[in-house]
Amino acid sequence: MSDQRPLLEVTDLVKHYAVRGGVLRRRVGTVHAVDGVSFSVAKGETLGLVGESGCGKSTVARAVLRLVEPSSGAIKLNGTDITGLSKAEMRPHRRSMQIVFQDPFASLNPRMTAGDIVGEPLAVHGLATGRAQQERVAELFAQVGLRPDQMKNYPHQFSGGQRQRICIARALSLGPSLIVCDEPVSALDVSIQAQVINLLIDLQRKNDFSYLFIAHDLAVVAHISHRVAVMYLGRIVEIADKSELFANPRHPYTQALLASVPVADPKAKRLAPMVDGDVPSPINPPSGCAFHTRCRYVMDRCKVERPALVEAGERHQVACWLNDGTGRPE
Amino acid sequence: MGTSRVTTINFESELRRAGAHSTHGWRRLAFLAQRYLLGTIGLVIMVMFVWMAISADLIARYDPLSVDSAQRLAPPSAAHWMGTDSFGRDVWSRIIHGARISLAVGIGATALGSSIGVIVGLVSGYLSGWVDLLFQRITDILQALPLLVLALVMTAALGPSLPNVIIAIAIPLIPTVARVIRANTLALREQPFVEAAKSIGMSETRIALRHVLPNTLAPLIVLATAQLGSTILTEASLSFLGLGIPEPYPSWGRMLSESAAEYVRTAPWLVIFPGVAISLAVFGTNLFGDALRDILDPRQRG
Numbered sequence: 001m002s003d004q005r006p007l008l009e010v011t012d013l014v015k016h017y018a019v020r021g022g023v024l025r026r027r028v029g030t031v032h033a034v035d036g037v038s039f040s041v042a043k044g045e046t047l048g049l050v051g052e053s054g055c056g057k058s059t060v061a062r063a064v065l066r067l068v069e070p071s072s073g074a075i076k077l078n079g080t081d082i083t084g085l086s087k088a089e090m091r092p093h094r095r096s097m098q099i100v101f102q103d104p105f106a107s108l109n110p111r112m113t114a115g116d117i118v119g120e121p122l123a124v125h126g127l128a129t130g131r132a133q134q135e136r137v138a139e140l141f142a143q144v145g146l147r148p149d150q151m152k153n154y155p156h157q158f159s160g161g162q163r164q165r166i167c168i169a170r171a172l173s174l175g176p177s178l179i180v181c182d183e184p185v186s187a188l189d190v191s192i193q194a195q196v197i198n199l200l201i202d203l204q205r206k207n208d209f210s211y212l213f214i215a216h217d218l219a220v221v222a223h224i225s226h227r228v229a230v231m232y233l234g235r236i237v238e239i240a241d242k243s244e245l246f247a248n249p250r251h252p253y254t255q256a257l258l259a260s261v262p263v264a265d266p267k268a269k270r271l272a273p274m275v276d277g278d279v280p281s282p283i284n285p286p287s288g289c290a291f292h293t294r295c296r297y298v299m300d301r302c303k304v305e306r307p308a309l310v311e312a313g314e315r316h317q318v319a320c321w322l323n324d325g326t327g328r329p330e
Numbered sequence: 331m332g333t334s335r336v337t338t339i340n341f342e343s344e345l346r347r348a349g350a351h352s353t354h355g356w357r358r359l360a361f362l363a364q365r366y367l368l369g370t371i372g373l374v375i376m377v378m379f380v381w382m383a384i385s386a387d388l389i390a391r392y393d394p395l396s397v398d399s400a401q402r403l404a405p406p407s408a409a410h411w412m413g414t415d416s417f418g419r420d421v422w423s424r425i426i427h428g429a430r431i432s433l434a435v436g437i438g439a440t441a442l443g444s445s446i447g448v449i450v451g452l453v454s455g456y457l458s459g460w461v462d463l464l465f466q467r468i469t470d471i472l473q474a475l476p477l478l479v480l481a482l483v484m485t486a487a488l489g490p491s492l493p494n495v496i497i498a499i500a501i502p503l504i505p506t507v508a509r510v511i512r513a514n515t516l517a518l519r520e521q522p523f524v525e526a527a528k529s530i531g532m533s534e535t536r537i538a539l540r541h542v543l544p545n546t547l548a549p550l551i552v553l554a555t556a557q558l559g560s561t562i563l564t565e566a567s568l569s570f571l572g573l574g575i576p577e578p579y580p581s582w583g584r585m586l587s588e589s590a591a592e593y594v595r596t597a598p599w600l601v602i603f604p605g606v607a608i609s610l611a612v613f614g615t616n617l618f619g620d621a622l623r624d625i626l627d628p629r630q631r632g
Contacts (some may be wrong), residue, residue, distance in 0.1 A: 097529075
């Protein structure tokens, strides 16, 4: 990881959804799905994005790919701000970033053969047709560990893990520099998860692209990521290099997340649960620090003022008022 | 995201769920025929009518239009299996030729109505916004009127002829098809494979045609078959009311109307045989349609 210009730079990304009600479809509320998120991904780097369900992880992923329009903020890909681009202007940039979804059953068109699914991006971008396309698809199949003779098969003839490999091959077909993985293994069996994660790591070594890797499973994130960002209710509360974050979590929410990771040792003593209750509604997020309703170290200031992400160590940022805004060292 | 995966129908796996384990074509067909016996009967009836329509000139023993005043209102006999009408025309031959009209109108109207319905539903569901709103309200207005009344008004306005009858029956079909396709399109639009297509940079037209449309075909086939019976019935009703296919071409509906009032007591074969033909054709398509729905779209199973 060099200190060059980052591949992806997201600044103050906001996505609000209007809640409409009544006969006149008036705006009666706002869902703060993503509420001012900033991060960057360097070339060849994997940034893990973790958080509970509904914290806005997937919305960030879709906004980065312009599958949802951000309400405000900037998304720079290779230095170009892609937020204001029209569909036509966006097309060349689409080649640089691709996505792998969570549900390998719903992310493949059931009426197309696996070979057509992987080859379609090539045809759409005019990169290869006919024989050349077939050969390229066969190559991609081999890269993700599928047999080229499986190109004729339809998605339902594959297992979940194989389908996810097809999705990865499709994402690879355009030679992207960024692949957004939206919980790519959470729908798979544990034994298959490891295979797919290792495939992703291998592919990154060979091709040097970056991942924005979204997951709620910390063990998976720990395995694949170089850096990890923790999201809570539409905001990033902590971001640091993987080893630093796992050794030295400073935000109470991160600490709670880490404490909740199951340990494969029946004799291990479980820590007392550090967070109770549910995530508050993003329609009316709590004032100040969004986590104050569940934080055991809550202070008066937390309920009023929203903490900003500040440096709390080397390449370690945290948004917490504890210890003068550097979070709570364990 | 928690999108459902139930919107796409997988023909192969549905077949397997229905119990067809054999992948061999003929054996699987035999299995399905056994399992959906009523549907098979329906299919046989439909095939019979199609065969009748195609080879009408070969099967019919008389010219359906030739008048024979010596044989007026002859009861069923060896020479005239279903008797003759008031002009001495052979009823059996007229019923065989009537199958042509019924099938032409039924298939023509269903095909026309479905094609337009697919376009409307796809555009409406895919573009959403004000286009959708406009299409939906027009659909509501059309659906508020009964199929027959609408078709009556249409033929009255267009004038009776074969193409006009087809158009008149097709138009009321559009809303039903459009609704189903729109609902499917709305669900499919949210599927990750459509999002993936977007992230690849495909044009909306390509996504709609290659990724959304093929996945709405199974419910469309089911719906079209179900509509086939009602279009045949509507044509018969229109002809009965004197607004269908013009004279002298034989239409089952008009054969009924010509004879119902005057001859129902003196020459009941004039009423019974066209009536049976209509009922049998509608019965056959409905049986087949039901079985097809059970096979292709088990979620609609009643």
